[in-house]
Amino acid sequence: MAAYLSRLHHISLHVSNVEKLANDLVSKFKFHLFAARLTDKSRQLAFKKGTAVFVVNERPNQRSLNGELQGFTDKYSPDPQQVIVSKYNQDSSEKCLYDISPHYSVDTVSNVCFEVEDVDRSSEALRHLGCDVLVPPTTVQDDSGLVTYSVVKSIVGNVCHTLIDRRKYDGIFLPGFNVTVKDCNVEDEDLSCPITHFDHITYVCPRKTTHQVIRWYEKLFGFQRFFIDSNEDVDEGFVINQEGIGLRLTAMEYWKCSTAGIILPSVNKKDPDCKFVIAESLPEQGRNQVDTFLEQHQAPGIQHIGLYTNNIVSTAHVMAEAGVQFFSPPPAYYTKVGKQQEIEEAGHNPQMLAQHGILLDTDLHQDPSSETSSSENRRYLLQVFTKPIFAEDTFFLELIERRGASGFGEGNIRALWKSVQVYMDNEREYSQGEGSPETVQISHSKLLS
Numbered sequence: 001m002a003a004y005l006s007r008l009h010h011i012s013l014h015v016s017n018v019e020k021l022a023n024d025l026v027s028k029f030k031f032h033l034f035a036a037r038l039t040d041k042s043r044q045l046a047f048k049k050g051t052a053v054f055v056v057n058e059r060p061n062q063r064s065l066n067g068e069l070q071g072f073t074d075k076y077s078p079d080p081q082q083v084i085v086s087k088y089n090q091d092s093s094e095k096c097l098y099d100i101s102p103h104y105s106v107d108t109v110s111n112v113c114f115e116v117e118d119v120d121r122s123s124e125a126l127r128h129l130g131c132d133v134l135v136p137p138t139t140v141q142d143d144s145g146l147v148t149y150s151v152v153k154s155i156v157g158n159v160c161h162t163l164i165d166r167r168k169y170d171g172i173f174l175p176g177f178n179v180t181v182k183d184c185n186v187e188d189e190d191l192s193c194p195i196t197h198f199d200h201i202t203y204v205c206p207r208k209t210t211h212q213v214i215r216w217y218e219k220l221f222g223f224q225r226f227f228i229d230s231n232e233d234v235d236e237g238f239v240i241n242q243e244g245i246g247l248r249l250t251a252m253e254y255w256k257c258s259t260a261g262i263i264l265p266s267v268n269k270k271d272p273d274c275k276f277v278i279a280e281s282l283p284e285q286g287r288n289q290v291d292t293f294l295e296q297h298q299a300p301g302i303q304h305i306g307l308y309t310n311n312i313v314s315t316a317h318v319m320a321e322a323g324v325q326f327f328s329p330p331p332a333y334y335t336k337v338g339k340q341q342e343i344e345e346a347g348h349n350p351q352m353l354a355q356h357g358i359l360l361d362t363d364l365h366q367d368p369s370s371e372t373s374s375s376e377n378r379r380y381l382l383q384v385f386t387k388p389i390f391a392e393d394t395f396f397l398e399l400i401e402r403r404g405a406s407g408f409g410e411g412n413i414r415a416l417w418k419s420v421q422v423y424m425d426n427e428r429e430y431s432q433g434e435g436s437p438e439t440v441q442i443s444h445s446k447l448l449s
Contacts, residue, residue, distance in 0.1 A: 002125035002220045005114045010053035012111035018058045028322045030193040035177040050196035057096050065229050097176045098248040107390040109302040113162040123150040144171030157300030199306035199400045200275040203291040210250045210278045226251040246282030255317040290422045296392040304396045311380045312401035316356040325387040327419035328357040346380045358384045361412040379404030383412050
């Protein structure tokens with residue numbers, strides 16, 4: 001592999017309305033703003049919950065921050081005398097630090113930042129393998145030390161990867177960002193909403209491109225195939241081809257047996273590594289949410305991100321009370337034969353899960369020697385999707401709680417994606433008066449554009 005990843009550092013979003021998303025992340029999803037970089041031509045805000053970090057970037061040539069957001073970010077503007085950057089950044093002050101400034105027409109999640117030990121070597125090795133280096137190795141420093149980073153383009157649509165080396169930096173976040181006085185390492189977490197880290201990232205890609213994406217990540221970053229279901233076909237992936245849904249899901253994860261396995265940024269070292277899931281549509285069942293994403297996002301990209309929580313019931317309740325809307329699975333999910341018993345045996349109340357649309361799947365591949373079915377010994381998984389958080393039906397978040405289960409749950413997957421499809425179908429019927437949208441056609445070469 002070309003780049004030895006050591007840690008998932010943060011995920012970047014580029015949006016037109018920074019105020020709205022910032023307030024949603026804080027008030028609805030219970031993240032907190034802990035660092036900001038505000039200049040005349042760039043707005044970058046860092047939000048944290050547990051060790052999950054989102055960096056929200058204002059898209060170029062958009063309205064400046066104002067109102068409530070301006071009020072609580074003014075005091076975090078960095079003193080230019082405290083930051084020393086390379087000539088690349090001094091001559092390009094309108095560009096985002098640790099990212100690029102894409103002139104993209106819709107809000108998007110476009111950068112997954114990884115820590116590496118040698119940015120120069122990694123960037124050069126990736127370049128030799130044909131990877132586009134969008135930002136050459138660049139050093140940024142302040143009183144807490146220095147950081148070197150580079151930005152490379154992935155094979156998936158507008159997705160980029162920032163490679164960052166912060167071993168010589170002792171600050172809370174990154175040079176160029178002014179952080180709050182509060183010590184983020186000992187933050188008072190809201191125990192009723194215990195988000196701890198990123199669990200997985202899901203890409204949407206055109207048909208018949210999944211293997212190309214997997215091969216690219218295998219060759220350049222050392223990822224390997226992760227099987228969503230034990231009966232999953234090696235070539236076909238996990239296929240949902242029924243009830244009006246035609247989807248292929250394929251997962252990959254960083255190779256934990258490699259020389260330098262990725263470390264999930266979680267205080268609990270037993271947590272699984274962050275996985276990448278690739279979703280593509282199948283033609284047999286007609287247009288679905290993958291096609292909707294490709295049409296409205298205008299390219300392949302990141303469709304949703306899983307937020308890991310230690311208590312999904314409490315987390316979903318707190319978020320719902322704050323205004324977060326969740327997809328609801330078909331009502332039959334909770335009434336089908338054996339599901340109520342399965343939920344109760346896992347120690348949960350079916351009515352409580354149904355209130356927020358939370359799904360539960362028990363791991364059927366457990367130790368056969370286990371003679372008890374108590375909730376302490378049953379491995380299971382709980383999940384729920386939020387509705388889209390951008391104006392377009394593109395990006396949303398997922399809450400996920402794992403109780404010993406490392407996969408995704410076959411029953412959960414079908415119900416989760418069905419709930420999204422019902423919502424998309426209703427939205428399309430509601431807007432039929434405006435004309436039927438044309439199905440997007442994206443060729444394989446678009447993955448590399």
